[in-house]
Amino acid sequence: MRNVALAPPAASPLTGGLADSLFEAAARTPALPVLARRSAGSDGWEEVTAVELRDEVVDLAKGLIASGISPGHRVAIMARTRYEWSVLSYALWAVGAEVVPVYPTSSREQVEWILRDSGCVGVVVEDEQSVMTVGSVCAGLTSLRHVWQLDAGALEDLARLGEPIPVTTVDSLRRIVMPDSTAVIAYTSGTSGRPLGCALSHRSLAAPCDTLLAGWRHTAAPPGQQPSVLAFLPFSHVYGLMIQGLCIRGGILMGHEPDLSAAALAEALRTFRPTYLYAVPSVFEKIYKNFLRTAQQAGRGAVFERAAETARDFAAAVERQRLGRGSGPGFDLRLQHALFERTVYRRLRAALGGRVHRATSGGSPLHRDLSLFYEGIGIYVHDGYGLTETSGGITMQPLGREKSGTVGQALPGTEIRVADDGEILVRGPSVFQGYVNDDAATRAALRGGWLATGDLGSLDSDGYLTITGRKKDVIITSSGKSVAPTALEQRLRLHPLVHQAVVVGDNRPCVGALITLDPDFLAHWRGGLSIQGDTPSREAREENALRDEIGRAVAAANSSVSRSESIRCFRILPEQFDQSNGLLTPSMKLRRDSIVQHYAAEIDAMYQARARLPRQSIHEEVLSWDDADDVFR
Structure with a gap:
């Protein structure tokens, strides 16, 4: 057993809650841009200074207090990565409440479980569809008292509601938040079984951010430039929350991009220009x-x-x-x-x-x-x-x-x-x-x-x-060989045609793979083929060429492992693993058990076909691969 421990923490210990860093930044550098949001009607970005963000957080915190939100109350945020997410989370922390992130793509059953298990008193959603999802499970949620909809002006309504509340009330609540108070209840992705709610304190969330900022912040931008980060990963995941914490605590300008499509992300990168x-x-x-x-x-x-x-x-x-x-x-x-x-x-x-x-x-x-x-x-x-x-x-x-x-x-x-x-x-x-x-x-x-x-x-x-x-992902073949699938799946995905890959083989004679294709690159690849003939024969030859190409990707992946760990058969699937079919978690992790169950018939057929496969077939390269082979020649 090896144990590695490095130097003591370089960052100062936390003395309060996460919201304190925003209030301190507003007092220390009020004009420093901390957030950026899209300018209405253009592709530009409007910068929000530390003092402007603090004032917006205070106004919202007063509205939350007026709505009955108190220290220790849990409020779910079920929204994409958008400007309001950051304002909401800091307002909730300022009054001592606990944030429960929920993926906006979560199913009705997942939403019901998280809201019930965490005992949320309120939930913030984006649109009418999400309101309907929450509404369909409300009857059994005895603790839930508020459903706020962002696209219906919920934040503006809360700010107006809180106008009679004095600012000193927010300050008083913020100052009683201790480092070990719970800040977030983050639910695991649930790749197997029901998601578990992880209680994360203000101290635990701040610790990696402050250590990284103390030792590495200067690498985030060239000297003389304010670092900037485009946040597009879900704040519903702890990775996204850490990015938000790094930016707010480190004076790093953060922009939000809720749309994860390739076109939207490319445009946001082009216009925001992160460092x-x-x-x-x-x-x-x-x-x-x-x-x-x-x-x-x-x-x-x-x-x-x-x-x-x-x-x-x-x-x-x-x-x-x-x-x-x-x-x-x-x-x-x-x-x-x-x-x-x-x-x-x-x-x-x-x-x-x-x-x-x-x-x-x-x-x-x-x-x-x-x-x-x-x-x-x-x-x-x-x-x-x-x-x-x-x-x-x-x-x-x-x-x-x-x-x-x-x-x-x-x-x-x-x-x-x-x-x-x-x-x-x-x-x-x-x-x-x-x-x-x-x-x-x-x-x-x-x-x-x-x-x-x-x-x-x-x-x-x-x-x-x-x-x-x-x-839990280690595969044990019928011969007793243990195979970790990660390296093989990584290597498969390096091929431009391969979008997703799941290695299978538990209690099977050898390792196999289920593969989905990248639709954009597949269309491009098909367009580059020069296969002549009538439609049926051309399509058949295209499919054979595709299988040949994926076979080469499998052979390349096999070059990184021993023969006993190599992929001997594969199946190209017609659909991708997605959240909509229950085969991908909201954090984009594979639900392996669900995939194996869903494609049980295809897996059986794949191994049966391998048993019947003639040696001179196109799979010869995969099936007879040896450790000494150079598959790149």
């Missing part, structure tokens, strides 16, 4: 595929692929140099990199607004090749690690010693231990208080002060943590 990017691996994968597709459509696909390979090679050489394991890029590589900087890389950065130079990926592991690509084009992407139960991130890359393919080292003040069975254990100030209404689950997770994360990983000799998967 730092927070996203999840699927976003970084999608951006890369869009770069490739755009280049291919312009007839420059081969140039882009050479530029991407050069970027990865250059970044790997730089990494070896900073870790003391090499002399850095050679003359030829530096020359080639400089050429692509002028012709390719700066254009790619411009597509992200032109100012992003560092980023963080979280939620699930980011493949090392993608991390090296982005670093090579001038945007270092730190692969972060954290859980709902740890109030967000608990690791970070040490400056000047970054190592792609890992999630860095434990934050100062946090300890990480890897148990004998590979499970990651964590201890530190950001660990949660426990699960609401579930003492048994709390005892199972917290063992002698250590949080059992359920994640598998390893620590190298320098204390860098690598995540290898989830304990």
Whole structure:
């Protein structure tokens, strides 16, 4: 068992609640822009200063008090990532209330469970559809007294209602909030069973933010510039909440983008021009595929692929140099990199607004090749690690010693231990208080002060943590071979045609994979085929070509594992895993058990087809793959 603990925390200890940081910023730097929202009727952004935001929070807090919201009351926010979310959360914290984030895409059953389990007295929703969802479960929720609708002017109504309440009442309530008071009840994604409500204190939410700001804030923008972040990840997830906390506590300008469509996000990046990017691996994968597709459509696909390979090679050489394991890029590589900087890389950065130079990926592991690509084009992407139960991130890359393919080292003040069975254990100030209404689950997770994360990983000799998967996701084949699916799924998703991948094989003779396709790249790929003939024969040959291409993606993924762990059969699915079909959590995690149940017939057919497959078939490359094969020749 290895145990890693770094230096003591660099940040000052918290003395009050989360709302205090906004009030202190308004007193210290009243004119500092802290939030930005879309200007009506244009693609510009209107900046909101610290004092303006504080006054808006105070007005709303007075309305909440007038509505009967008191310290300890729980109020759910069921909305996308929008300006009002930030105002609401800080107003609730200012009066000592607890925020219960709810994904706006949650089902009726999920909404009912969260509101009932948490005992919410109020819920804030966006639109009429959400009002109807909450209304359909209200009858059984005896604690629920208020349903506020943002699009119907709820915040304005609350501000008017609170006009008679003196400002001193808000100040009095804010000052009695203690660091260990509960600030958020964040429900887990519920990949198996009902979601559990994690009680997160003001201290635990502030701890990772303050430590990161103390040690790394200066990397979020060039000297002399105010850092800026475009928030588009859900505030209903702890990752999004941590981004909000970093911005408000660190004086980082934050814009909100509620629309997660590719077009809306691209436009927001272009106009807001953030200096730092927070996203999840699927976003970084999608951006890369869009770069490739755009280049291919312009007839420059081969140039882009050479530029991407050069970027990865250059970044790997730089990494070896900073870790003391090499002399850095050679003359030829530096020359080639400089050429692509002028012709390719700066254009790619411009597509992200032109100012992003560092980023963080979280939620699930980011493949090392993608991390090296982005670093090579001038945007270092730190692969972060954290859980709902740890109030967000608990690791970070040490400056000047970054190592792609890992999630860095434990934050100062946090300890990480890897148990004998590979499970990651964590201890530190950001660990949660426990699960609401579930003492048994709390005892199972917290063992002698250590949080059992359920994640598998390893620590190298320098204390860098690598995540290898989830304990509950490990596949055991009928021969007894244990296979962690994460690495294979990551590698599959690197292929531009692959959107999602789920590795299966429990109690099966070998490992298989269910694959969904990226619709945008699939349309582009089909358009580039030059297959002649009548419609039926052309379509059949297109499907054969598609299966060949996915077979090559599987063979490439197999190159990262041993033969006994390799994928021997696969099935391309006609639909994607989505929240609407119950196969994806609101935080975009795969519901593996549900997927296996949903596609049980397809999985059976896949293994039966493999048993009948002739050796000369197109799957020869996958089925007969050997450790020594070079699948890239």
